[in-house]
Amino acid sequence: MRLKDIVEQLHLTVVAGKEGLEKEVSDGYTSDLLSDVMGNAESGMIWITLQTHKNVMAIASLKDLAAVLLVKGLQPEPAMAEQAEEEGIAILSTELSAFEISGKLYQILH
Amino acid sequence: MQFEFEVTGGDFANAGTASSQVKKILKQLNVSVSDIKRIVVALYEAEVNIVAHAYSGVVTVEIETTQVRIILKDSGPGIPDIDLAMQQGYSTASPEVREMGFGAGMGLPNIKRNMDVLNISSEVGIGTTVEMIAFLNVA
Known part of the structure; x- marks a missing residue:
């Protein structure tokens, strides 16, 4: 499924990295531990997290993730948003908790 | 080739940054996607270990047709007990570093899982040297 269709269906806000919206999404991964994502996420996944610093984008890029989705209305730090623009990887935001949005994303992807 | x-x-x-550069280089050299993925995971973890624990370090990447060998040599506090450091979940990272989502004690296990050879030597008060090798899946 295309990222922009997911954004629409789940009423997500695109915070940065609009260029990345055409990406194909394979699945999702929910975690706030960077090494967990580094070790276990797969390319094409949407990463659901509350981490808002620049290192998140470094990992998203190294792992070829489809997007980063911030929960509970969190906003990225400026350096993270900048990095997202550079990498062309979208940062999305939702008011929902990680549990709630993970459930919704799971429903439309599985 | 050496970087x-x-x-x-x-x-x-x-x-x-080093991991990102190495990923680009390996792509250009047509290394298989599965090998690039595992090398990048290991290198990122080792690179972050220097950032989180040491004062400075040098990463040397030697790329051959059959293997990628990476040496990370840092000046830092060193590791008193390497076996303990290798244990999943063990970390000496500061609270600030943990708050960022690092320091979960998963870095070294991630490296071990993804590389074919891992050697760590360390001297307390001097620094740590990590050698890791991935044998490439050459078609």
Whole structure:
């Protein structure tokens, strides 16, 4: 499924990295531990997290993730948003908790 | 082919820069996607270890047709007990570093799982040297 269709269906806000919206999404991964994502996420996944610093984008890029989705209305730090623009990887935001949005994303992807 | 990168302790803003460069180089050299993926995971973890624990370090990447060998040599506090450090979940990272989502004690296990050879030597008060090798899946 295309990222922009997911954004629409789940009423997500695109915070940065609009260029990345055409990406194909394979699945999702929910975690706030960077090494967990580094070790276990797969390319094409949407990463659901509350981490808002620049290192998140470094990992998203190294792992070829489809997007980063911030929960509970969190906003990225400026350096993270900048990095997202550079990498062309979208940062999305939702008011929902990680549990709630993970459930919704799971429903439309599985 | 050999490349060298410098890593600065505490510089989280640039953590992952060497990994990102190496990923690009391996892609250009047509290394298989599965090999690139595992090398990048291991290198990122080792690079972040220098940023999180050491004062400075040098990453040397030697690329041959059959293997990629990476040496990370840092000046830092060293590791008193390497077996303990290798244990999943063990970490000496500061609360600040943990708050960022690092320091879960998963880095070294991630490296071990993804590389074919891992050697760590360390001297307390001097620094740590990590050698890791991935044998490439050459078609």
